[in-house]
Amino acid sequence: xxxxxxxxxxxxxxxxxxxxxxxxxxxxxxxxxxxxxxGPHADNASTxxxxxxxxxxxxxxxxxxxxxxxxxxxxTQAIDWMDRVAARFTQKYGIKVNEEVSPPPxxxxxxxxxxxxxxxxxxxxxxxxxxxxxxxxxQVTVSLGTLPxxxxxxxxxxxxxxxxxxxxxxxxxxxxxxxYYFLVNNQLCPPDNCPKSYKDLAxxxxxxxxxxxxxxxxxxxxxxxxxAYAYLEYGQDYLTRVAENVAALSRSEANAQQQIAKGxxxxxxxxxxAPTTIVGLPRPWPFxxxxxxxxxxxxxxxxxxxxxxxxxxxxxxxxxxxLSQEGQQVIASGSGDTFNRKDVTPANPELVTISDxxxxxxxxxxxxxxxxxxxxxxxxxxxxxxxLK
Amino acid sequence: xxxxxSSRSEPRSAVVGWRWPSIKLLPWLLLAAIAVVVLYPxxxxxxxxxxxxxxxxxxxxxxxxxxxxxxxxxxxGAILTxxxxxxxxxxxxxxxxxxxxWTMARTNIPFKSLLEGALAFMFFVPTxxxxxxxxxxxxPRSGFLNQALASVLPGDFRFNAYSxxxxxxxxxxxxxxxxxxxxxxxxxxxxxxxxxxxxxSGANRLTLLWRVTLPLLAPAILAAAALSTVxxxxxxxxxxxxxxxxxxxxxxxxxxxxxxxxxxxxFGAASALSMVLLAFTVMLLFVQRQxxxxxxxxxxxxxxxxxxxVDLGRWRWVALAIAVTxxxxxxxxxxxxxxxxxxxxxxxxxxxQMVTTRGWSxxxxxxxxxxxxxxxxLVGLLTATLGVVVSSVASYTVSRLRWRGRxxxxxxxxxxxxxxxxxxxxxxxxxxxxxxxxxxxxxLVLAFVIRGLPTSSRFFTSTMVQVSxxxxxxxxxxxxxxxxxxxxxxxxxxxxxxxxxxxYLFVIAVRTLDSALLLTGPGSxxxxxxxxxxxxxxxxxxxxxxxxxxxxxxxxxxxxxxxVGRHYLTAH
Numbered sequence: 001x002x003x004x005x006x007x008x009x010x011x012x013x014x015x016x017x018x019x020x021x022x023x024x025x026x027x028x029x030x031x032x033x034x035x036x037x038x039g040p041h042a043d044n045a046s047t048x049x050x051x052x053x054x055x056x057x058x059x060x061x062x063x064x065x066x067x068x069x070x071x072x073x074x075x076t077q078a079i080d081w082m083d084r085v086a087a088r089f090t091q092k093y094g095i096k097v098n099e100e101v102s103p104p105p106x107x108x109x110x111x112x113x114x115x116x117x118x119x120x121x122x123x124x125x126x127x128x129x130x131x132x133x134x135x136x137x138x139q140v141t142v143s144l145g146t147l148p149x150x151x152x153x154x155x156x157x158x159x160x161x162x163x164x165x166x167x168x169x170x171x172x173x174x175x176x177x178x179x180y181y182f183l184v185n186n187q188l189c190p191p192d193n194c195p196k197s198y199k200d201l202a203x204x205x206x207x208x209x210x211x212x213x214x215x216x217x218x219x220x221x222x223x224x225x226x227x228a229y230a231y232l233e234y235g236q237d238y239l240t241r242v243a244e245n246v247a248a249l250s251r252s253e254a255n256a257q258q259q260i261a262k263g264x265x266x267x268x269x270x271x272x273x274a275p276t277t278i279v280g281l282p283r284p285w286p287f288x289x290x291x292x293x294x295x296x297x298x299x300x301x302x303x304x305x306x307x308x309x310x311x312x313x314x315x316x317x318x319x320x321x322x323l324s325q326e327g328q329q330v331i332a333s334g335s336g337d338t339f340n341r342k343d344v345t346p347a348n349p350e351l352v353t354i355s356d357x358x359x360x361x362x363x364x365x366x367x368x369x370x371x372x373x374x375x376x377x378x379x380x381x382x383x384x385x386x387x388l389k
Numbered sequence: 390x391x392x393x394x395s396s397r398s399e400p401r402s403a404v405v406g407w408r409w410p411s412i413k414l415l416p417w418l419l420l421a422a423i424a425v426v427v428l429y430p431x432x433x434x435x436x437x438x439x440x441x442x443x444x445x446x447x448x449x450x451x452x453x454x455x456x457x458x459x460x461x462x463x464x465x466g467a468i469l470t471x472x473x474x475x476x477x478x479x480x481x482x483x484x485x486x487x488x489x490x491w492t493m494a495r496t497n498i499p500f501k502s503l504l505e506g507a508l509a510f511m512f513f514v515p516t517x518x519x520x521x522x523x524x525x526x527x528x529p530r531s532g533f534l535n536q537a538l539a540s541v542l543p544g545d546f547r548f549n550a551y552s553x554x555x556x557x558x559x560x561x562x563x564x565x566x567x568x569x570x571x572x573x574x575x576x577x578x579x580x581x582x583x584x585x586x587x588x589x590s591g592a593n594r595l596t597l598l599w600r601v602t603l604p605l606l607a608p609a610i611l612a613a614a615a616l617s618t619v620x621x622x623x624x625x626x627x628x629x630x631x632x633x634x635x636x637x638x639x640x641x642x643x644x645x646x647x648x649x650x651x652x653x654x655x656f657g658a659a660s661a662l663s664m665v666l667l668a669f670t671v672m673l674l675f676v677q678r679q680x681x682x683x684x685x686x687x688x689x690x691x692x693x694x695x696x697x698x699v700d701l702g703r704w705r706w707v708a709l710a711i712a713v714t715x716x717x718x719x720x721x722x723x724x725x726x727x728x729x730x731x732x733x734x735x736x737x738x739x740x741x742q743m744v745t746t747r748g749w750s751x752x753x754x755x756x757x758x759x760x761x762x763x764x765x766x767l768v769g770l771l772t773a774t775l776g777v778v779v780s781s782v783a784s785y786t787v788s789r790l791r792w793r794g795r796x797x798x799x800x801x802x803x804x805x806x807x808x809x810x811x812x813x814x815x816x817x818x819x820x821x822x823x824x825x826x827x828x829x830x831x832x833l834v835l836a837f838v839i840r841g842l843p844t845s846s847r848f849f850t851s852t853m854v855q856v857s858x859x860x861x862x863x864x865x866x867x868x869x870x871x872x873x874x875x876x877x878x879x880x881x882x883x884x885x886x887x888x889x890x891x892x893y894l895f896v897i898a899v900r901t902l903d904s905a906l907l908l909t910g911p912g913s914x915x916x917x918x919x920x921x922x923x924x925x926x927x928x929x930x931x932x933x934x935x936x937x938x939x940x941x942x943x944x945x946x947x948x949x950x951x952x953v954g955r956h957y958l959t960a961h
Contacts, residue, residue, distance in 0.1 A: 070911070072911065078922035079926055098911035102907075108443075110907055113443070248635075250634065255927075259528075259531075261738075262528075262737055262738070263530060264528050264531045277927045277929075280734045280735045282742065387636050389636060
């Protein structure tokens with residue numbers, strides 16, 4: 001019997017390994033080369049006003065985009081404003097928008113597999129700044145070329161959306177700026193007995209009150225970025241003491257919000273722009289948003305145009321639309337959806353206001369995106385010591 | 390007319406010497422086909438465990454991933470925790486399932502058809518919304534059940550959704566339908582002659598159950614336990630939703646971590662950890678084969694019989710009360726919460742003032758969601774029908790024919806379940822991305838048939854090993870063609886297995902998310918992806934409405950399959 005089993009296992013191994021070796025798709029996600037992409041008008045981006053030639057080129061781009069007829073837009077998570085923008089874009093240009101939602105690992109696996117097989121289907125990718133900058137760093141993105149929105153005055157933007165392009169560091173543009181709040185339950189965290197600043201989170205009075213976004217490297221959760229910024233400002237001892245106050249970790253911003261609103265936990269660090277279904281609760285809300293007194297942490301949300309996009313013209317027209325006043329107003333019309341233009345009117349200003357006072361050492365920069373993961377152990381270790389991870 | 394063999398040297402009932410060339414060739418052709426579609430994606434997973442990057446990307450061969458998991462205390466801890474949860478969970482699930490299967494198949498419990506249908510239906514409630522319902526019910530502070538029972542519960546005691554106990558008990562409740570669906574046909578197919586003989590010899594009911602019925606059912610119970618153990622090790626949603634917040638990590642949640650929550654996805658380490666799971670499964674399969682090889686379990690022969698019904702007397706009402714209570718707790722309660730949740734303005738806030746049809750309006754008015762519904766039905770029908778054909782024929786070659794490739798076929802049928810769904814989904818992606826069917830519903834059908842094979846084939850083998858070879862031998866002697874044998878002997882015997890496997894495959898196609906997420910494209914969206922997207926955006930109200938639609942689709946398919954099974958598959 002033993003020899004029969006050995007033969008079976010040996011045969012299986014031979015077949016499995018043989019199948020794998022003979023059938024592996026050819027290696028091939030090109031790195032360091034934008035050879036496959038730009039399509040027409042792939043000049044380096046510029047903030048100069050569109051010249052008549054550029055305008056003509058843009059008109060040609062729009063015409064070509066309409067001929068392409070569709071575009072595949074991928075985002076890191078499902079969001080309402082994606083539906084709204086897609087609908088308005090289709091209405092305006094007659095170009096169908098196929099929406100796709102995949103977290104970074106799914107997207108990376110799929111994108112690289114498609115690229116290797118020569119079946120690229122993605123055109124545009126949106127998501128958090130660190131995720132977009134990771135794509136830039138891996139040289140998966142290409143330049144958007146010259147877009148009409150780039151000719152608008154810089155004063156129209158809350159934060160310069162073309163900062164990475166201008167500094168030559170990446171191809172992502174930033175359509176949104178989101179500020180971090182404390183989301184607190186009114187009953188469990190009344191104003192006179194609730195943290196008012198990031199520093200307060202370490203106070204032993206708040207033991208068992210904090211629902212912490214699990215500090216994770218992939219894409220950078222709110223907890224990750226908080227830990228990095230806070231470590232730089234307050235040091236290891238602070239993070240260790242906050243870990244003592246943590247009641248539980250959460251990996252779902254949507255569920256965490258509901259847990260706070262229902263009174264399961266007292267306080268959660270969150271970004272607006274995350275799903276905000278609890279604002280549908282009747283007023284007075286059982287929760288409130290607190291802007292930390294020691295400054296607000298911020299997150300840029302970005303957009304990238306992908307190598308070998310099958311609909312290069314439609315992709316560029318969509319990117320331009322998302323950054324345009326019309327597109328940004330469509331985004332802002334949702335409750336809690338953040339944007340990056342000053343000339344739009346948000347539906348719910350209290351959910352999207354950016355404080356004048358930013359948290360120290362708070363640059364959501366290209367360099368930070370590449371380094372923030374190194375701070376994770378500083379919060380992970382005390383959380384592990386408490387058996388929370 | 391032997392009903393059970395006294396020989397322990399005979400490994401299993403087998404039809405020897407079919408002379409039709411087509412029958413002799415069929416197993417090898419089938420093995421070749423299954424080897425290609427099963428082993429190719431699995432080969433990709435194996436390959437990934439030895440590469441620095443995902444298959445398809447420029448990279449090098451390395452053993453780093455294996456070294457990482459060999460020395461990582463987290464990986465070893467996850468393996469130990471998995472067994473700490475799976476063993477009690479499976480024991481509980483198989484015990485409950487066996488009790489229900491026996492009660493409903495062999496006793497005079499009232500309303501048995503209704504109860505059997507209700508318990509089988511539990512299998513079709515999608516796990517994620519079911520678990521979310523339990524979170525709403527037994528969250529420590531805000532759970533409806535904890536609040537409702539606050540005055541009754543002793544001291545500070547609260548049910549806690551985020552605990553080891555919840556993982557075991559809720560995991561077992563979620564698992565019961567699979568062993569039940571496997572065991573119920575086996576209980577129905579027991580020839581009563583042996584039980585009657587024992588009864589005449591003076592055995593009481595307990596002795597009869599312990600000495601005759603249970604040994605006869607050993608293969609089915611072992612198959613159910615083995616399958617439940619593998620499914621338990623592969624289980625993800627329950628552990629992710631309830632275990633992770635409590636710091637409890639198992640195999641699959643660690644693999645998920647490696648794929649989704651590292652600075653770059655660790656395909657290699659995730660694949661390597663999956664290989665460890667695969668090794669455990671192969672061992673389990675080996676143990677099961679060793680146990681079964683020593684016995685013969687033939688109970689269905691050429692003699693017509695009706696299963697002997699045990700009269701429970703007044704205890705039948707107690708049995709009914711227990712069954713109804715279980716069904717209310719495991720099915721009605723969470724399903725009612727899910728239905729109510731779909732009618733609320735905000736998920737989790739169930740209140741008369743919050744009632745709205747927003748969720749349903751949004752679900753029903755979206756053309757994309759309606760396309761997803763149509764695709765889901767189509768993929769379900771194709772997967773279930775194709776899967777039943779493949780798994781029934783493959784099971785026949787494993788359990789009824791003596792041929793050299795039998796063990797290999799058996800292993801190939803098991804393999805897909807040994808790899809966690811999220812890793813296998815990557816294998817499908819890497820393997821199928823180059824095919825013309827990529828991003829169409831056909832690639833989903835292929836992936837779901839492969840995913841369903843391990844369980845759907847168990848439906849057939851657990852019944853086939855009970856059937857005496859004499860039935861087919863008699864048919865052969867009388868010149869019946871293989872088609873006649875299939876239609877006149879196997880069709881009625883396998884009717885419960887066909888219906889069970891068909892529904893199972895339909896459900897796999899309707900609710901599996903990971904493969905759908907990686908393989909669908911514009912126009913081929915399915916409902917599971919739509920539910921994921923709504924959950925991801927935090928709109929669990931719309932997700933609940935879609936989940937109810939998902940359950941509704943399966944319920945209709947379930948009723949139709951049973952009706953068709955009753956009218957066209959049973960012997961007339």
